[in-house]
Amino acid sequence: MAEAACNDPTDLEETKPLTMMSLTEEARDGSSTSKHGLVEFENRFKDPEEKTPVSATVRKFFKKKTSDCGVKSTLLGLFPISSTLRKYDVKEDLPNDLIAGLTAGVMMIPQGMAFAALSTLPPIVGLYISFFASATYALLGTGRQVSWGCIAVLSIMMGQILDKYDASVEDDNAVICQNGTVVTAITNTAANDTADDKSSDPSDPVTSRRMEVASGVTLVAALVVILASRLGLSRVASLLSNSLITGFTVGIAFHVGSSQLKEILGVSVARQSGIGAIVKTWIEILKKLPDTNVATLITSAICILAIYLVKRFINEKYKKRLRVPIPIDLVVAIIATLVTEYARLHKDYDVRVVKDVPVGLPAPKIPDLGLSSSYIGDGLIIAVVAYTQTLALTKTFGLEHNYPVDPGQEMLASGVVNVVCAIFSGYIAAGSVSRSMVQNGAGGRTQIASLVAAIMVLMVILFAGPYFYYLPKCVLSAIIMVSLRSMMLKLLTIPDMWRRSPLDCTVWVFTCAAVVILNPDLGLLASVVLSLLIVVLRTMVNPVTEAGQIDIGDSISVEIRSLRGYSAAKTTRHAKIIKIKTPIFYVNSEAFVNGVYEKTGVNPLEIRKAKKKMEEKSAKEKSSQGSYKKTNDDLGAGNGNIEEDKSLKSSNGTKLEFSGHEAKCRVIVLDAAQMAFVDLMGVQAIQMVIKEMKTVGVEVLISSLPENVIPLLKSTGFWEKHGEILFLSVDAALASLVATEQQRQAESVN
Known part of the structure; x- marks a missing residue:
């Protein structure tokens, strides 16, 4: 676990004092990280994956399909009306179906x-x-009132x-x-008669x-x-x-x-x-x-x-x-x-x-x-x-x-x-x-009503044609x-x-x-x-949002909610919770990276540009006055004691502000509970955020990963490389920060 650069652990405790207090107690015995780390959890509880050959999988599939192909099960499945007839109450259902069927048939x-x-x-x-649609659907359809x-x-x-x-x-x-004039062999009847006026005799x-x-x-x-x-x-x-x-x-x-x-x-x-x-x-x-x-x-x-x-x-x-x-x-x-x-x-x-x-x-x-x-x-x-x-x-x-x-x-x-x-x-x-609503309103209860309607139409086809x-x-x-x-x-x-x-x-x-x-x-x-x-646009526009914690009144219940719309959500100066609201895939991977930068206020690229600009300025001042010094470490984390020019403009005009001795954000927790899926480009985007943030001294933790994304993380090597930053929940991720900070302080005292 990388060392968390959190200056004051009480900043985290301010977020949700009751829950973080209990998590801090767990952290004292060093058990929090092992209990709530995602890798440890998967190793303890995940069943071993069976590596079945493709041929065996195919045989198993067809065996299952053929085993369900008994005569009785096939008939009941293929003809839902058979299940209806087995429970059919002639006295109760038949009168209603007759009335509904006659109504729909009319x-x-x-x-x-x-x-x-x-x-x-x-x-x-x-x-x-x-006739044919009603009769056939009555035998095969599951809708009992559909006409x-x-x-x-x-x-x-x-x-x-x-x-x-x-x-x-x-x-x-x-x-x-011969003269180039186009002549149509069939007279264009559209000028005199419409297409609907063509012969109504099917034998034409x-x-x-x-x-x-x-x-x-x-x-x-x-x-x-x-x-x-x-x-x-x-x-x-x-x-x-x-x-x-x-x-x-x-x-x-x-x-x-x-x-x-x-x-x-x-x-x-x-x-x-x-x-x-x-x-x-x-x-x-x-x-x-x-x-x-x-x-x-x-x-x-x-x-x-x-x-x-x-x-x-x-x-x-x-x-x-x-x-x-x-x-x-x-x-x-x-x-x-x-x-x-x-x-x-x-x-x-x-x-x-x-x-x-x-x-x-x-x-x-x-x-x-x-x-x-x-x-x-x-x-x-x-x-x-x-x-x-x-x-x-x-x-x-x-x-x-x-x-x-x-x-x-x-x-x-x-x-x-x-x-x-x-x-x-x-x-x-x-x-x-319309007819289904009428059939339902007339009391139709089963597919028998559709059969009655079909029979009525059949009578018209067989006998009433000339009368129309x-x-x-x-x-x-x-x-x-x-x-x-x-x-x-x-x-x-x-x-x-x-x-x-x-x-x-x-x-x-x-x-x-x-x-x-x-x-x-x-x-x-x-x-x-x-x-x-x-x-697609819904996944591209604001794929992430900044979130905070809401203490709902007991020692263990804390909800993570976005800051927009929840004024009670609390945040800290050094740790930001970023909720991932959409899947991360090729369509919105770039929007995801930019969204994290925007919500946290930390853009590694702009910080490095500002660092370079300030280094150049410092070098010029040193050569001319020899009185202005600044270390690379302070500039890299935005933690320098800057007395002048506390805000610098990047090449694109964006202001980069530094708050005296304190960085805006030192730890980012990505809450992935709503991330339905991720693809290869999505994994690369997450890795990019982790790598880029690390270059400016910001640590990234990931919590609440859905079960279905874990296999891809394992196959891409993400699991092995970044397993120590994966946690079961946001609480577990924050508790690990407290534990790490306490361990660092204890080591410095000794």
């Missing part, structure tokens, strides 16, 4: 068709997704992919004439290929998700915070609302994509305002008003009294269909309708992956968003109803669900927030517009969010703005980059 029908239209695919695709199916956010993102495909097809069909060749693109993207993304779940990568959702997801969904809401205005007005507008798509869409809509279809606008207004009034003033206001909310979406869809058919709105007033809706389930088919190979990256982004939203929803209900949620199983379920959807002509699905021929598309848009209300209301939470957490609010606003200004995938990518940048 919502699925119009919402599924409406959200599928957002993707520019036939409305029947939404019903396919609603799976078509989601507006995912649908609009899938629509972006299909827009790229449409653009590539048009480019491929362009031919060059163009529509069929577009469905294969969506299914192909979904299949590959789902297989990647399944593989990730088996590799234990379910924590990938941690990259997307709640603030990011919320801002993303609100930004998507602007895209969704803008895309539906043309149907509300009954005008033909080319579907826009790329950066500034919303602005382009609004410009086109404003140009087409004179062409508004009055019958379509009136129908839209009536439907929006009816749906809003019932949801806002009946379903929401009396939700505690209503066991089942009024299925106003389905009621409005049925009434509008009947009115359109018998009032001849489609034929006489040109109100657009859904037209042919196929009857029956689609045949299973592996999509042509060649069509979708260029859009796999986009599909993976959608799959991550789907999994993240579903996991957050599942965890919410798990906490509410006190049942476990397995993120790995949820990721597996998400992958398998989307594989099934892809094989049966669908695209990426996820848990719906005259369903106006503007009614589907009205359903979508009202469903956006809850997301738009989140804009009002921005001021409160800013007061609670400015950084989270920044991520929220940036994500929403990026999604609106750019497009969903670029906006999401930019937001993830910002979130990671904020995490």
Whole structure:
């Protein structure tokens, strides 16, 4: 142990008199250092490390995995519904699940068709997704109240992919004439009809290929998700915070609302994509305002008003009294269909309708992956968003109803669900927030409710398709517009969010703005980059802080707290406690070194510069007057008897002040309790601080090192070289100073 250069041990005792008094008593018998040194502790209590060959480790891993692969354990793990059924109470649970399932199923029908239209695919695709996603998730998912199916956010993102495909097809069909004029083989229908007006018949060749693109993207993304779940990568959702997801969904809401205005007005507008798509869409809509279809606008207004009034003033206001909310979406869809058919709105007033809706389930088919190979990256982004939203929803209900949620199983379920959807002509699905809330509010207790909802949708697919021929598309848009209300209301939470957490609010606003200004995938990518940048900046800005000790009233309890915000924290003149607040790694290693210099007021480089400057000045004065002398030792520690010029300026203008006979700091204790991890550059930075401080007579002690950083310290040689300055706690480090000083004084007396 290096000798501590502490002039007066009572300075340390002033910091926390009660605790330091007991530590001083321990120090008298020389036991404090051995008891509280980290190296001694590890040698006494750390179990010896087993050096197992890699081959043996691999065999052990696979043996453990295969031993858990019994039929019963596999079924219970792969199909969580099996555990639910074993405890299922038919009398108590079944009535609630039936009511909740029927309620969710009623919502699925119009919402599924409406959200599928957002993707520019036939409305029947939404019903396919609603059935297969709900049925599959009920078997594999751990969320008992989560309702799976078509989601507006995912649908609009899938629509972006299909827009790229449409653009590539048009480019491929362009031919060059002899005069150099580009002629497109396929007529550009965007000028007259929107992409949403393409055939709603899945058997149409163009529509069929577009469905294969969506299914192909979904299949590959789902297989990647399944593989990730088996590799234990379910924590990938941690990259997307709640603030990011919320801002993303609100930004998507602007895209969704803008895309539906043309149907509300009954005008033909080319579907826009790329950066500034919303602005382009609004410009086109404003140009087409004179062409508004009055019958379509009136129908839209009536439907929006009816749906809003019932949801806002009946379903929401009396939700505690209503066991089942009024299925106003389905009621409005049925009434509008009947009115359109018998009032001849489609034929006489040109109100657009859904037209042919196929009857029956689609045949299973592996999509042509060649069509979708260029859009796999986009599909993976959608799959991550789907999994993240579903996991957050599942965890919410798990906490509410006190049942476990397995993120790995949820990721597996998400992958398998989307594989099934892809094989049966669908695209990426996820848990719906609105329908899940309704299913939960209606009393749903288990996954059986989702099965009931799936059966109800199946009945519509098998038998009710032809009855939706005259369903106006503007009614589907009205359903979508009202469903956006809850997301738009989140804009009002921005001021409160800013007061609670400015950084989270920044991520929220940036994500929403990026999604609106750019497009969903670029906006999401930019937001993830910002979130990671904020995490990095948090480690770079003030990685250390000066701390003191607070005596909380008994002889052994002393807390270490930063001086900022804790006026009761006490410090000493010669020993400073520096709390490390972040991991020390390559990103902030330099900031860590500079932070220690700043908080302690000791910058070895500046001191050496000042020393050199003063030596040069002294040499000049000696040669001219021969009366000014100063020793190198006093200058090196800043401990000289300086009668003149007590402060000197360094080359960069920084003042270096010397307080008469006393140095500002002689001992630094680095409290590493909050240092989550350290890398090689971090170890080098700590070593640099120790080495540089030693050159100016300042001793560095390190306390409270987390267990997980010890192996790296051992492998780098830090442990062996600096083991004597490592302590279990700040108290132990300070006690060692007292013991060392008492030993030095005793030796000087003798």
